[in-house]
Amino acid sequence: MKYLNAKDQLFRVISLESVNPPGRFMYKFVYIVLVYFILIHQSNAQTNSTAIAGNCYAVNGLYVWGMSAGGNTAERILGNTVKENTLLTYARNNGFNYLLCYELQVVLTDDAEVKKLAAFIKKAKTQYGIQQIGAAIASTAQADLMVAYNKAHATVERIDVLNVEDEFWNVPADQRTAQFNYVIQTLTYFKSLAAANALETEIYIGQITADEGLQLGNVVDRVLVHFYRKNDIDIINYNTVRLQYLAAANKKVRVAPIFSNEGPTNTQDIPFMGTWLESHPQDQAFKSWMSGYNALTASWKNNLEIMGAQWFIYDNFMDINATSHITLQPSNQKACLGDTKIFTTASSATAKVYYWMKDGNCLSDGGSISGARTAALKVTNISAKDAGSYYCRVVSSDANNPTSFASTAALLSIGATCNQAPTVSISSPVNNNSFTAPASITINANAADADGTVSKVDFYNGSTFLGSDATTPYSCSWTSVAAGTYTLTAKATDNANAVTTSSSISVVVNPASIVQSPYGGVAWGIPGKIQAENYDLGGQGVAFNEITTANEGGAYRTTEAVDVEACTDTDAGYNVGYTVAGEWLKYTVQVAANGSYNLAVRIAATATGKTFHVEMDGVNISGTITVPNTTDWQIWQTVSIYNITLTAGQKIMKVAFDSGDFNLNYVTFSPATIISNQPPTVSLTSPANNYSANAPASISIAATATDVDGTVSKVDFYNGTTLLGSDATAPYSYSWTNVAAGSYVITAQATDNSGASTTSAYVTVTVVTVTVPNQSPTVSLTSPANNSSSNAPATIAIAATAADADGTVNKVDFYNGSTLLGSDATAPYSYSWTNVAAGFYTITAKATDNNGASTISTAVSVTVNTVTTNTCSAIAQYVENGNYTAGSKVKNVNNQYQCKPYPYSGWCNGAAWAYGAGTGAYWTDAWTLVGSCGSARTADDASVASSTMLSNSPNPFVSNTDIQVVAAEAGDVSVLVYNKAGQVVGTVIEGYLTAGTHTFTFDAAALKSDLYLVKYHSANGVATQKMIKVQ
Structure with a gap:
């Protein structure tokens, strides 16, 4: 195992790979000034349809260094809004959806940094299309830190992947087996956490043996495999054997090849793909790899699932201004319960697939969701669960430009059930009705409210209030109306004060001096034919309503504005043409007798979609009449409406044009043959x-x-x-x-x-009615921290958070082991444990809900130390040949010493020239420096050296372990190993130590399997680390 220098010793990040020519090696150092990236490509469907599973989205990963509060502040990402947004914008614009971060175990030791991390993860997932956050860590203790963080935070703020950082293949040959076993133990522990905490496990590998590949494939969720080459020539054959080793596992193994785009460095002149990429598209490497992989016919491929490709990309290759092919971003939506909302996006890419996501989770059609694979996502019958952050990942499988981009996030916010506004419409008079001044007009309206009642209906002429009615049927009598044209509306108000205004209608009140009369002086008889051009006398607004100001047909009644032209139909004469929507004609008719009549209209048009209707004394008697396309203005067709009931007497017939651009020749009424109606x-x-x-x-x-x-x-x-x-x-x-x-x-x-x-x-x-079973409450300890320590007699503040999804929390009980310490029935839940004696304690919290269900939290360990004053007043002065044995304590030259264990204890007695107190040539072979009397502190000192960091790895260990001290300042120290009885059983170092990071290898071969404490003693206090030796 090779380590970085003290500054960077937190991570083992050297990647050692054999490359051509033989004997040369590549060393990859990741420093705090360097951002380190991995891109996992999603290949297009044609390229890797035989290998890549049909996931809702492909993992596109990005390794990130620079998250912790340590190091160069100018290079730190976390908490720097500009750097955070630059990173996340780059990730979104280049299709990344997975950030794998170093240093999170350091971040999680600082409450202020924890808050920044939670905010960063939430922003990444809800605004930038990131679906997973990973932690690159190296020990089980660090994994426990990640799980504790997740339990204290919302889903959208959590870590998703535990990635093991351990290049076991680079250690000396005689250490490889032990180091690989440590990796398997670590992965097994990670796997034990994964299912219960919604986590995935991951490792990257270089050179492995067949047995190592088999074991790794069985314990990890996914494996990243090195395929480092200078170009894409025959790239699959470089390390195919590693895939074969992994495929021997007892389950399907998810893998991805890793390529590197590194260029020449000061220590390594092999450019990998850095130079090659200057003239080749990046996806060509994976295409070439997949081409080679698909050509393999080995049966072991059936046990592999290729997730995509993974790249190492350094920051000097980043294109922060990469152009997304998404041309329309979805907009925020506000909804009421039960509403329907649509999120829309658009992309200029070809051969694309849309993947809509909500809060980082992939959506599919079903329930309230439809269109999850289209550009328009519809959410119907909205409920509280639909609130959240929506965005779309658009994947292009264009063979020349396979890309994956995420849209910006759009929020769906939901209020309570919204009041629905009432509906209202004017039922009479109908639009364009005419009256004679001074007119009396009764306005009637229909109004309803789907989720309440109608409080009132107000009637208006323009903005002028005419009257109100609070009961159905809703009406208003408007009297003494002067001549003019009026716009009428009705406004309905419901019991929740929601208001709806009806569509407006227009009425015309003609002056009393204008008299409407039949053209030719005699009313047209029904049954009989009525020529369209023979509308009544009376002029604009009385006998007709004409939009244009002149007769555009230029025939027949040329002094009036109605458009009349010569007609070539079978009866020749004239027809009305150039019709416009809203125009109408009136005719005085005489109905001979009560009865049913058939109406026939003679019409011509050059397009479909035209309509009109016929009224009698203001009542629509025909319904909507659809005009057929006769293909020419003078090719005519008859349309009939049957069984219209008319009463005898003189009436005003009105032909109203609902749309324009058709011709009317005449209308005919004939007696109808009564046919009995059949019910539906x-x-x-x-x-x-x-x-x-x-x-x-x-x-x-x-x-x-x-x-x-x-x-x-x-x-x-x-x-x-x-x-x-x-x-x-x-x-x-x-x-x-x-x-x-x-x-x-x-x-x-x-x-x-x-x-x-x-x-x-x-x-x-x-x-x-369905009875829902009771859900148990949730509970977690928030204080004290796991592995914290205090001094006896201690006061320990114990606190917990507890919640119950379907009820209430009745109480929280606090335990030391199985001993009840106390209870709290109200939040925040806490207990103060006082006068605690020295020892090791295991603390849990147990929450009980209103239905008696209970849950016990994860336990935390607490150490209470014995406090002694290191004045040396009770310790005898060293004398020559004092019959000292192992463990004997003496003071000398203002220091306290302890006789070392056998076999060194025999040397604690001897001649002054050889074992002189503190100065003899062999004094340090026999005696251990405990501390300085009156200044340095003993192993049981009450003060804790909080600024000094103490750790060891591996832990647990078999024969030896590396103990790391990060000293805050220089001074006389001793680092001693104690058994559970408080006896010194080993010395790591004693003497002067400079500030900074120091690593010592402790040989524990002579110790039995048990729990031990390693303690760092200095004038500033004590730092303690638990160690476990196993066989």
């Missing part, structure tokens, strides 16, 4: 009879309905005799929501255009 048929298609659902239920009701001699006007849906809703267009359906528990009888009633109705056979529906 109707049947329920959904739900099925005896259908059952859980309350509160949403029931989709659907029916089919037909009418053999007319049309279906509407279908009403009933629960018993209670109308649920109606549908006027096929397919006929109604969504019955929030249905309470009970038994219901549902029918559908169809009504045809003649008013006949039929009721379907009924179906029975049962809605039942």
Whole structure:
């Protein structure tokens, strides 16, 4: 194992790979001034369809160095908004969705840095399309730190991947087996944490043996395999054997090749792909690799899943201004419960696939979601669970430019159930009705409120209030109306003060002096033919409404504005043409007798989509008449409307043009042959009879309905005799929501255009209440920290957080082992444990909810030290040949010493010239410096050297372990190993130590398997580290 210098000793990040020519090596150092990146490409579907699984999204990873509070502040990323946003913008614009970070175990030791990390992760996942955050760590203790952090933070702030940093293949041959076993133990521990904490495990490998590949494949979720080459020539054959070794595992192994784009350095002149990439697209390396991989016919490929490709990319190759092919970003949406909202994006890429994400999770169609693989994501029947951050990852499989970009995030925020505004429309008079001054006009309106009641309907002429009605039918009598043109509206207000204004209608009040009369002086008879050009006398606004100011046809009644032209139909004469929507003509007619009549209209047009209707005394008698495309303005066709009921007498017939651009020649009324109306048929298609659902239920009701001699006007849906809703267009359906528990009888009633109705056979529906089982509460200790220490008699503040998703927390009990210390029934939950004697303690918290369910937290370990004063007053002065044995303590030359264990203890007695107190040639062979009397502190000192860091690795260990001291300042120190009885069983160092990082190898071969403490003693206090020796 090779380590970096003291400054960078936290991580072993040297990658040693054999490359051509033989005997040369590549050394890759990652320093704090360097950002280190890995890109995992998603290849297009054609390139790797035989290897890459159909995941919702591919992992595109980026290694990041520079997260911790240590090192050069100018290079630090975390907490620097500009650097954070630069990194995240680069990640989004280049398709990264996974950040794998160094130094997080350092970040998690500082509360202020923890808050910055949580904010950074949340921003990355909700605003920049990052789906996973990984931690590159090297020990089980560091993994425990990550899990503790996750438990204290929301899902969107958590770490997702534990990546093992250990290049076991680079250690000396005689140490490789022990180091590999340590890696397997570490990965096994990581795996034990993964399932319960929603984590994935990961490792990258270089040169491995067949047995190592088998073991790694069985214990890790995914493996990153080195394929470092200078170009893409025959790249698959460089390290194919590593894939074969991994494929021997007892499960399918997820792997990705790693390429490097490094260029020449001061210590390494092999450029890998750094030079090659200057003239080749980056994805070509993976295409070439996949081409070679797909050409392999070995059966072991069946046990591998290729996730994509992984790249080492240094910061000098970053393109922060990379251009995304996303051309439309989704917008934030505000919704009410039950609403439907659509998020929209667009991309200029070809052969693209859309992957919509919510809070970092991939969406698929179902439930309230549709369009998850399209440019428009629809969220229907919105509920509280739909709130969150939505964005789209657009993947282009263009063979010339395979890319993956994420859109910006858009938030869906949800309020309470919103009040629905009422509906309102004016039913009479109809649009463009005319009256004679002084007129009396009765205005009638229809109003309803789907989720409440209508409080009132106000009537207006423009902005002038005319009157109000608070009860149905809603109406207003407007009298003594002077001549003029008026715009009428109705405004409905519901019980929640929501307001809706109707569409406006226009009415004309003609001056009393203008008299409307039939053209030619005699009313047109019905039955009979009425020529279009023979409209009444009376002029604009009385006998006709013409948009243009002149007769554009130039024929017949040329002094008036109605457009009349010569006609070539069979009866010759004239026709009305150049029609415009909103125009109308009036005719005085004389109906000979009460009865039913058939109406025939003679029309011509050059396009479809044109409509008009016929009124009698202001009542629409024809319904909407659709004009066919006759292909020419003078090619004519007759359209008939049957069975119109008219009463005898003189009336005003009005032809109203709902749209323009067609010609009218004449209308004809003839007596109708009465045919008995046949009622419609109707049947329920959904739900099925005896259908059952859980309350509160949403029931989709659907029916089919037909009418053999007319049309279906509407279908009403009933629960018993209670109308649920109606549908006027096929397919006929109604969504019955929030249905309470009970038994219901549902029918559908169809009504045809003649008013006949039929009721379907009924179906029975049962809605039942479902009992939801109680969920146990959650609980975690927030204080004290795991492995913290205090001095006896100690006061330990114990605190916990607890919650219950479906009820309340009744109490939280605090335990030392199985001994109850105390309880707290109200948040924040805490207990003060006082007068605690020296010893080791295991503390847990147990939460109990209102239904008696309970949960016990993860335990934390606490050490309480014995406090002694190191004045040496109770220790005897050293004398020559004093019959000292192992463990004997003496003071001499203002220092305290302890006789070393056998066999050195025999040397504690001897001649002054050889073992002179503190100065003899062999004094340090026999005696251990404990501390300076009155200045340096003993092993049980109450003060803690909080600024000094003490650690060891590996831990647990078999025969020896490396002990690392990061001293805050220089001075006389001793680093001693103690057994559980408090006896010194080993000396690491005693004497003067400079400030900085120091590593010592401790040989523990003579010690039995047990728990030991290594303590650092100085004038500033004591630092303690637990160690475990195993066989």
